[in-house]
Amino acid sequence: MKPKQYLLWMAAATAVSLSFSACRPKGAGSAVSGNAAQRTYVPPGQYDEFYTFTSGGFSGQMSVYGLPSGRLFRVIPVFSVDPEKAWGFSEETKPMLMTSHGFVPWDDLHHIESSFTDGMPDGKWIFANSNNTPRLARIDLTTYRTSEIIEIPNTGGNHCSPFTTENSEYVIAATRFSVPPDGPASDVPIDSYKENFKGHISFVSVDKETGEFDIAFQLKTPGLNFDLSSAGKGVSNGWLFISCYNSEQSHTLLEVNASQNDKDFIMAINWKKAEEYFKAGKGTKQTNVRYAHNKYDEHTHTATHEIKTEVTVLDVADFDDLAYLIPCPKSPHGADVSPTGEYIVGSGKLAALIPVFSFEKLQNAIGNSDFESERYDGIPVMKYESALHGEVEKPGLGPLHTEFDDKGNAYTSFFVSSEVVKWDIKTLEVLDRQPTYYSVGHLMVAGGNSKKPYGKYLVAYNKITKDRFLPTGPELAHSAQLFDISGDKMELLLDFPTIGEPHYAQSLPADLIKDKSLKIYDINNNNHPFKTNGEAEARVERDGNIVRVYMTTIRSHLTPDVIEGIHQGDEVYFHITNIEQDWDMPHGFAIKGAGNSELLVMPGETQTIKWVPDRVGIFPFYCTDFCSALHQEMSGYVRVSPKGSNVALTSYTGNK
Ligand code: RUQ
Ligand code: CUA
Numbered sequence: 001m002k003p004k005q006y007l008l009w010m011a012a013a014t015a016v017s018l019s020f021s022a023c024r025p026k027g028a029g030s031a032v033s034g035n036a037a038q039r040t041y042v043p044p045g046q047y048d049e050f051y052t053f054t055s056g057g058f059s060g061q062m063s064v065y066g067l068p069s070g071r072l073f074r075v076i077p078v079f080s081v082d083p084e085k086a087w088g089f090s091e092e093t094k095p096m097l098m099t100s101h102g103f104v105p106w107d108d109l110h111h112i113e114s115s116f117t118d119g120m121p122d123g124k125w126i127f128a129n130s131n132n133t134p135r136l137a138r139i140d141l142t143t144y145r146t147s148e149i150i151e152i153p154n155t156g157g158n159h160c161s162p163f164t165t166e167n168s169e170y171v172i173a174a175t176r177f178s179v180p181p182d183g184p185a186s187d188v189p190i191d192s193y194k195e196n197f198k199g200h201i202s203f204v205s206v207d208k209e210t211g212e213f214d215i216a217f218q219l220k221t222p223g224l225n226f227d228l229s230s231a232g233k234g235v236s237n238g239w240l241f242i243s244c245y246n247s248e249q250s251h252t253l254l255e256v257n258a259s260q261n262d263k264d265f266i267m268a269i270n271w272k273k274a275e276e277y278f279k280a281g282k283g284t285k286q287t288n289v290r291y292a293h294n295k296y297d298e299h300t301h302t303a304t305h306e307i308k309t310e311v312t313v314l315d316v317a318d319f320d321d322l323a324y325l326i327p328c329p330k331s332p333h334g335a336d337v338s339p340t341g342e343y344i345v346g347s348g349k350l351a352a353l354i355p356v357f358s359f360e361k362l363q364n365a366i367g368n369s370d371f372e373s374e375r376y377d378g379i380p381v382m383k384y385e386s387a388l389h390g391e392v393e394k395p396g397l398g399p400l401h402t403e404f405d406d407k408g409n410a411y412t413s414f415f416v417s418s419e420v421v422k423w424d425i426k427t428l429e430v431l432d433r434q435p436t437y438y439s440v441g442h443l444m445v446a447g448g449n450s451k452k453p454y455g456k457y458l459v460a461y462n463k464i465t466k467d468r469f470l471p472t473g474p475e476l477a478h479s480a481q482l483f484d485i486s487g488d489k490m491e492l493l494l495d496f497p498t499i500g501e502p503h504y505a506q507s508l509p510a511d512l513i514k515d516k517s518l519k520i521y522d523i524n525n526n527n528h529p530f531k532t533n534g535e536a537e538a539r540v541e542r543d544g545n546i547v548r549v550y551m552t553t554i555r556s557h558l559t560p561d562v563i564e565g566i567h568q569g570d571e572v573y574f575h576i577t578n579i580e581q582d583w584d585m586p587h588g589f590a591i592k593g594a595g596n597s598e599l600l601v602m603p604g605e606t607q608t609i610k611w612v613p614d615r616v617g618i619f620p621f622y623c624t625d626f627c628s629a630l631h632q633e634m635s636g637y638v639r640v641s642p643k644g645s646n647v648a649l650t651s652y653t654g655n656k
Helices: 003-018 036-040 190-196 271-279 359-367 510-516
Strands: 052-056 061-067 073-075 108-116 120-130 135-140 146-149 158-162 168-174 199-206 213-221 225-231 239-245 263-271 284-288 289-296 302-308 311-315 325-328 334-335 343-348 353-358 387-394 399-404 409-414 421-426 429-435 442-444 457-462 479-484 491-497 504-510 539-543 545-554 558-559 562-566 573-578 587-591 599-601 605-609 617-622 635-641 650-654
Touching: 052 108, 052 510, 061 108, 061 146, 073 146, 108 158, 120 158, 120 190, 120 504, 135 190, 146 213, 146 504, 146 545, 158 225, 158 239, 168 225, 199 225, 199 271, 213 271, 213 325, 239 271, 239 334, 239 399, 263 271, 284 343, 302 311, 325 334, 325 343, 325 359, 334 587, 343 399, 343 409, 353 359, 399 442, 409 442, 409 605, 421 442, 442 504, 457 504, 457 599, 504 510, 539 562, 539 650, 573 599, 587 605, 599 605
Parallel strands: 213 311, 225 334, 334 399, 545 573, 562 635
Antiparallel strands: 052 061, 052 504, 061 073, 108 120, 120 135, 135 146, 146 289, 158 168, 168 199, 199 213, 225 239, 239 263, 263 325, 284 311, 289 302, 334 343, 343 353, 353 387, 399 409, 409 421, 421 429, 442 457, 457 479, 479 491, 539 545, 545 558, 562 650, 573 605, 587 599, 587 617, 617 635
16 A cells, blocks of 8 residues: 555554444453353452552552452552552652753653563563653562652653663663754754754663662664563564654655654664674763753661763664664564564554564575665665564554463554454464453453463453443543453453553563552651651750651650640741651641641651641641541640741640
C-alpha cells in the first residue's frame, strides 16, 4: 500500500474498532473459561502468587496489584502529589517533585521496569518514567516509596524510557520529541527542525548497592522521535534497540507528515562500545544544562533536591561503530527483544505484518559492511532483508507491543483489531488469537521481558472499556484483562479496573519480594533533624513568626494535645514523630484549615506539615487513621490569638 492508502485504511480500521455495535466480538460475555472464578480466586487470608506493578499513565502514580486476583494493594505516588500520603505536601517530600522548572506536581507515567540481575528481576527497585517533564524515578521495593527522581536534560518528552540493561548497569531514557540541545542557542525557528533538532539518548547508571542514579553520558542522534526500546540480553547483551518514527523529520501535522516513509527505523546501539568511548574520555562536556536530582533519605526521612549543570555528550555521527539503523515498516512502536536476545520484534502501528529481526544477521551485516549506499544523517542503514529473520504474516491490525513466555512463544497486542495474538518466535506462525475488550495497548506476561519469563499469566491493558463495568459517567475505568497462557489457547479469566491509564506493568513473584517488605522504621535510626525523642521531649518553640511543634503519636493520644500562644499568620510546622514500633500502626494528623493535606506517619518516622492559621479561634486537630478503639479520642486543640497577643506559648497533654 502507498502511504495515503495506509492512512485511509488506518482511519477505516479505527472507525470500525470504535463503533462497537459493528465489531464487538461475538460472545463477549461468555468468552470466559468455565472455571475462571476458581483460577483467580484467592481465598481470604491467602496471598497472591505475583505482585504486579502497574503504571498509572496520566495519574502520575504507580499501583500495586496481586495476580491472579486483580486485588489492588497500594497506589504509590511517583510524579504526582498525593494528599493521602502527603506526597508533595509534607515538607520532607516536597523536594522530590522539584525540577529545573520549579515544583512540578504532576506527570504522565508511562512505563515501569524492574531492576535486573543477569536479565532477571532482582526485586530491588522498580523504575518509572515521566513523559512530560522528562524524569526518571526509582521506587524502593522494601518501602514501596519513590526514593529518587532525576530529570533528563536535552530531552522533550521522555516516552522512550526507562529501559534497563541486563544487570541494571543503565536505565535508558530517550527523547520522544527531538529538540535543539538545551541552552540559549535553542531559540531557533521551528521549521529549522532538520538542521537544529537533535535526539538524545541518556544512559543513567544505577549504583549496585544503593541504586543511586547518575547520568553517565548521553548519545546525540539525528532528530528522530524515539518511541520505545529494549536492551539486548543474552546473546545481544551490550546492545540497545530503539524504535524511531518521524524519519521524515517533520515538525508539523505529524499524523500525515510523519507517515510518508514506507519504513522508519529501529536504531541498534552498541552501548558497551559507547561506554568504552565515554570511559576513554571521548565526548564533550555540555555545561549549559540544568537538571534536578532528588533523593529521599530513609534515615533523615527527608528528601534533598539539587540542580546539576553538566552532562557528557557523544555524537553518534562522530563514531563509526555506535549506531545502526534497521528499516522497520510504518511508524514502529514496540521494539521487543526475545528471552534469548536473538530476536528483535518491531511493531509498526500502521503495518500489516510484524518484522522479526535477527541479532546474528545484524552482526553479520555489520561485519560485512552490508549497508544501504546512503547513510541517514551520518548513520549506516542496514538492508531490511539483511537483518530480517522473517515476518509474521496477517497477524492483525495495529500491532503495538510484544512479550514472551517460557515456551518460545510471543504475544503481540493489536490496538485496532482489539486482540492479543500468540505466535511462535522461530516459525513465525500464528498460533492463537483472543479478543480484548477493547483496544489493547500494552500487554504484560509475567517476567515477559526477562531472560526466563515466568509465563502462566498475561495481562492486557486496554485503552477503552465501554460496556465492561457499571457506568461511572463520561469516563470509565480503564481495564486490565487477565489471561491464562499456560495452555495452547489463551483463556480469559478476569477483568479488573486500574488506576489512571495503565501503560506497562511488571509482575514479580511474591516470594521474591514479600519478605523484604519493611515493617517499621527503627526509631533509633531516625536521624530526622526535628525528631521528638519520646513524649517527655514533646514541646512547642517559637522563633519569630515560625513555630515548631515537636509532637509524638502513640495509641491513643497526641503529645502535646493542647497548644496556646499561636498567632494568626504564624508559620506553624507540626513535626510529628510516630513513636510506635509496631507493624501497620501509622498515625495520621490533620488540622482544620490546612491548605495542604493530612500526614500519615509510619511507625518510627518523623514527618512535617506546615500550617498557617488564617483567623483567630480554636482549631481542633486529630489522628486520621483509625488506629485503636480510642482513635476518636486521639485529638487536640490549638488556640490561635491575634498577631502580637500576649497569650503565652504553652503546650501540654493531660496535666498542665
Ligand atoms: S506506549 S500503548 Cu506510552 Cu508504552 Cu504503547
Ligand atoms: Cu492514631 Cu487514630
